Amino acid sequence: MRIGIQAAYAGDFQQTASELKDLESAGLDLAMCAEVYTFDAVSQLGYLAAVTERVELMSGILPIYSRTPALTAMTAAGLDFVSGGRFTLGLGASGPQVIEGWHGVPYDAPLQRTREVVEICRQVWRREKLQHEGKKYSVPLPADQGTGLGKPLKLINTPVRERIPVMLAALGPKNVELAAEIAELWEPIFFMPERAGDVWGDALAAGRAKRDPALGELQVVTGVPVAIGEDAEQLLDAVRPGIALYVGGMGAKGKNFYNDLARRYGFEAEAETVQDLYLAGRKDEAAAALPEELIRATSLIGPESYVAERIAAFAEAGVTTLVLQPLDGSPQGRLRTVETMRRLAG
Template sequence: MLALVRVIIGLGVSNPKIIEGWHGVPFTRLVGRTRETMEIVRAALRREAVDYSGHSFEIPLPAGQGTGAGEALKMMTKPVRSSVPLYIAALGPKSVEGAAAYADGWLPFLCSPEGAARVWGDALATGTAERSGDLAPLEVVAGGIVAIGEDVKGVLDLARPTLALYIGGMGARGKNFFNDLVRAYGYEAEARGIQDLYLDGKKKEAEAEVPLQLLEQVNLVGPASYVKERIEAFRESGVTSPRKPSVTAQRMASTSRLRRSVSSSRRRCDGIRTLSWIFHGFMPATRSACKAGDLDVRRQQADDACGHGAARTRGHGEQMLLHRSRLPRWWRRVAQSSLIASLILAVVASRCSP
């Protein structure tokens, strides 16, 4: 119940490569579609019968479309709250302006305190001027990896794969919001180089090109006094809540230690992968199951530890990993047969017991 009370909803427009290539809908009317989505979600959470007519959504379908059986419906369940905070992940000027005008919170990924005012200042001011008095002040959630210690700078390398992915591969050439953002920060040549390398399949080279200064700006890694200064810099730039996936110096002393842990845990995760394959209909194999080797790091590192290519899906309300095991097929069959036999014996024993 406490988790339900504290939950927030995050929304974002993604990018044309995913929306048109995966979802099969045009990447248009980004700001309007986001606002309509928020209005529909808020009405649904109030348990109102959703009857909405907008440019992007018509709920229910109007006469002449579909079977004609649609009608305005409301949620059958009763939410703990009639209002859940809606946060928007936005980077473009119009999207940021919209977030400041009607969202409960804003999620600026790769936020740099040194560049925030220059990149988003005008958009935030315009949106804030249009903000309804019924809304609380805008929450701004930003930050990156947190690692506090005297010798933790190597932890910044953990962020290289993520930044290279977003700057180089999250979208197409000429339509990558993260690449545009890094260029606006002043890293124009670096952003272009990272994108060229990443789209050419040279991911490791792209990771190496991520500027150290940028990594330092968007993360909180260093001695306690330095991290305090950076937190204050984020606060002065408008951030109200830190986003802080942490990596402790005690558990992750260096990047080389992480790589050794990943290498050894990759083998151990093969067994977990097989159990996930056997049990996927009965027991969700959550990401926490793949934290072999004390990999208390972000999702990217957990995925690396279990091998690439895992297909994530939803199951029983949890995150499941369903994927084909790299172990031999005969091994999987033996394991499955043994497991089934054990389950049968357990059921027989329980029925025969006095």
């Protein structure tokens, strides 16, 4: 089991980078930078590439709508170059609130766009002349849509790797099937080991049936809140507001992927209640209405012996990397968490 950590959205980034070097020495395998309507992830990843030596760097995630496919490919190749071949391109569709509300572009055809973006990236990394005729992207731009002067080009630089690993964040059945078909890694959220097979098993099997063997086995990366100690259970409630934000507040009625996931886990009534309360502005009540079973199963909170059992459960369910969200927010606490997790995860 690999262990990773996500860099904070805000704060003193130089301090974050300095701390990451200590975490790398403690056995951290992966560092992830998110990009929502925050500072961009690419600047931070480039900085981290310069101050680390071994840890894998990952975007978690870049929205597919916010860059052209060619720029996405160039960016990934550039980050892989400055990191010496340590970058993984994490991509996702995000959601209409961010894509239309922040980037101002239509949130359309996420599955088709994802497939084409990955195809174009891999063509760029192979240094082929870029020619792509898809349902959503045509490169070069057809003459009747521009000046007619566009011509096929290939990347000037030679990438460190012609196959940079791609991770797709996905929750819905079709999205998960696509990830299992075309990506090296898949990132679910709120992963519940005991029910993941019921929710995603068929989609994963369908995708794997079409998977190119050259991609290798599908790696599974998921985030987990972590607190380890005999008195750690008191921190379970600290996880509630974050889950409530997603299950209750991300999207609208009938268009919330995380609420749908809670329902598919079997918490239909609770998901309905959480969303109603959250959208009514009663956020504390929404958090309190979350089922404890969901919170416990998607976290690593408790004594070492319990956490070790849960790590084994995640591994048994197919997870290969746990991205830690330490509930002790101090640098010393995060370091202790990584050291303990490294020992427990083997």
